[in-house]
Amino acid sequence: MLVTKLESLSNEILIDLIENYINGVDIFISLINQLNNRFDDLINRCKRFYSDFTGIRKSEFSFCMKLLSNNHNMITSLTLSERDTPGQIHSFLCSFRSFEQFKQLRRLHLDFDANSVDIMDQELHSILKTSIHTLSIKGKNVRLLFEFNCIVLAMLTLTKIRRFFLSIDIQPVFCYFPSLNLIKLEYLTIEGRDCTWNNVKEILKCATNIIYVNVRIIQELSNSTELINDKQYNYKSLTKLHTLIFEFINDYSSITFDQLVYYFNIMPNLHKLEIIYTAGQYRSYFNLENVI
Template sequence: MSVTKLESLSNEILLYLIEYYINGVDLFISFLNQLNNRFDALIYRSKRFYFDFTSIRKSEFNICMNILPRYHHIITSLTLSERDTPGQIHSFLCSFRSFEQFKKLRRLHLDFDANSVDLIDEALHSILKTRIHTLSIKGKNVRSLFEFNCVLLAILTLTRIQRFYLSVDIQPVFCYFPSLNLIYLQYLTIEGRGCTWNNVEQILKYAVHLIYLNVRIIEESLNSIESINDQENNYQLLTKLHTLIFEFIDDYSSITFDKLKYYFNLMPNLYQLEITDTAGQYRSMNNWKILFQTSLPLLKKFIFKIGRLFLSNENISDMLASLEDSFWIEKNNYQIYFITHDYTDDDNIILYYYPIDARLNRNNCQNKYENNLQVWSIGQHAMKQSYSQIDSIVNLYHSGKSCLLPTEHYFNNVKHLEIDHLNSFSFEWMTKHIDLSNITELVITHTDHNSNIIGLLIECTTSIISLQIHLKQLISLRKILMTINKSVQRLDISIDRHSFRKKDIKIISYLFPSIEHLKINTTKLDNLPFLTIYLTSLRSLTFKFVYSFKTLMRNIRQEQLNHILCPDNQYLLTQSKQSITLWIDQSTFQQHIWRSFQSVHKQQSTKRELSEVHLSKCICC
């Protein structure tokens, strides 16, 4: 069978592909003025484009910015992201200060750092003058924006937003606005710092056409909450609500199960319910059983994640005993997990799971403190499957030091896998109980120094896009990996401080030639210019310091840093607590830039060492 070429397709099909399926970035970079007059004519005839600038090369972004003014009025979907490309949104808004210019824009996705985007306030205000129906906002340092909450409420109230995703480092406020109008809102997700229960009540009161609601509830409100009796005349039935996800984090003791029950009674057609209960407040399985039988007759899928930290062994035994009821055993799509949780530096929440399968007979509980996957393994009921398929766990942490591993579970949808103390036994377990072909993000921390096992794991995870690993472990893979991995785009070798030699760069380029984003941890920056020779696909570089970056920044003003790293404003950077990320191009690796910066860094490091010596002498005196 001959392979169908793109050129053999009809103009009608090609035009449809251009307008609905091909990213405008690819059209401008790979098609326009690159193939033939026919394709150029089809692009000129197109009446709509979508553009996703996520992780774009800086040089390609500049090309698009030069061409975009001729086509911006027919863009229907736009994604701008500063993840790994700091300064992208700032550069875009310098050319297009208002989204009002995009007359056909219906979908907008923004991922920004408010500290590095001077024009974001004006841009957010301009959304009010658009006809956008899908909006996604993910931001850091949002508290520095002027009246962000007011702008947010105005967007939801005065526009026809139907789908809204929000993840910022402040809590949005939906309370105390009597004119709040959310009648067009159908899909709402609030992550990041989440919101208070009072805000959730306002959402349930005014967004009467919700189909999907996913909210992280960080804490209870400090203000008094209306009693249920006062609310009964103020809420309508949420007949369209299909999926509800509540993630309760931290202190929410005033939100009783009865209060939850009141709102569940407003959702007669609820199909899927997911509850994360980090404090174990809603652990009574009997309460859930009665609720489902009396108020949620159409519920087909229930996922309950309950905090392990606040549960006693007696609490766990009571829960497991309740799950022996035939009601739970018959529910194949009801899943219950014990969890622990932790926070990342950017306010994301990591959940570690302890699966429980209600279809297994659990009449005894063994406490295994060293387990990262807590499992109660007793004799089974008659089951059709030997493994319990778990598809609701996307992020999984696994340690080779666990003395007990689950044998009856199969994790078929894990995307992010973190491995600690990898050894031959844990690798064998993973090959049997995790679908490694689905892994896109792999983190390997401590190992038993067996490079062969690491090589086998990387070869099994054929779809990984992101890899975090020690540099020494990576170097040892040079003679072990049988095939070159072209799928890895993000490489993080910053776990430990290391020297960054030219030889190391060559090995990385050999093993992972398609690296686009690299994170290192070194004070030796003089070899960085070799990156442009060996890692030709590289788009961003993040580097850590052995000394506190915060201390360094107290002594180096932002203007001085920009002057050193950004001569003639050729590229921009973003800063975190101990690292710098650069959106790179050819000029980034000019040798004199890194010599200047490294000399400043060494000066500040020497000052710190002298200061510590002086302090120690004072203490001794």
């Protein structure tokens, strides 16, 4: 088996590796000023990096922060995680008070504990001024962030968002979806925080290019109503939707499977359907011709 040394690769291949496949954190720690002038020159020629700070040591994180101040405009994807590294996001936000500073940032992944982040609302607001198209938020103790619900709702109105993942540990539901502009949304996953069926209907009505939906659904509040076969909306056909996962929480009784068929009929290319009832009943359908 022929073993190719890194140094033997062409400049074009090395630049492609550095820009697209090597974690920017590893570049900062192991490559910059560590090998030779050729690699330093290639790194300087790069136009973008992705940086994943998951599990990084505190000393290495501090070192990267110093280098990042001169390279943050080249970051296209950023992952910050407090998993096994409590306080990381707080330290990052002390250095960069706004994500708007990252002009090329297109993908942002946050995994945080609100107990160790006390300046989060302001920084989350700054996401609304970016060109991010992929946003992933995982959070614990989010109830401590007073404005979090409003900020998440605002994020869902971003016209550039294509992929949105939300997993948090608070139960207050989305009370409404204000003027959703989800024309470009393709992938949506909501865990932990639950939607009502009226929320889901708004998603199906507004996200006409949706490809993947995975949401948890709870009963509407007693003073509200859930209209299942609400044909007055005249939904557009969701021709791109291929995967639909509904998880109905607890003893959900407002919707029957037969009533859901109305919505399945506007999904002509649906390949995978999962209906999950946490009360104990589980169904999974892959050949929808036998269902509709």
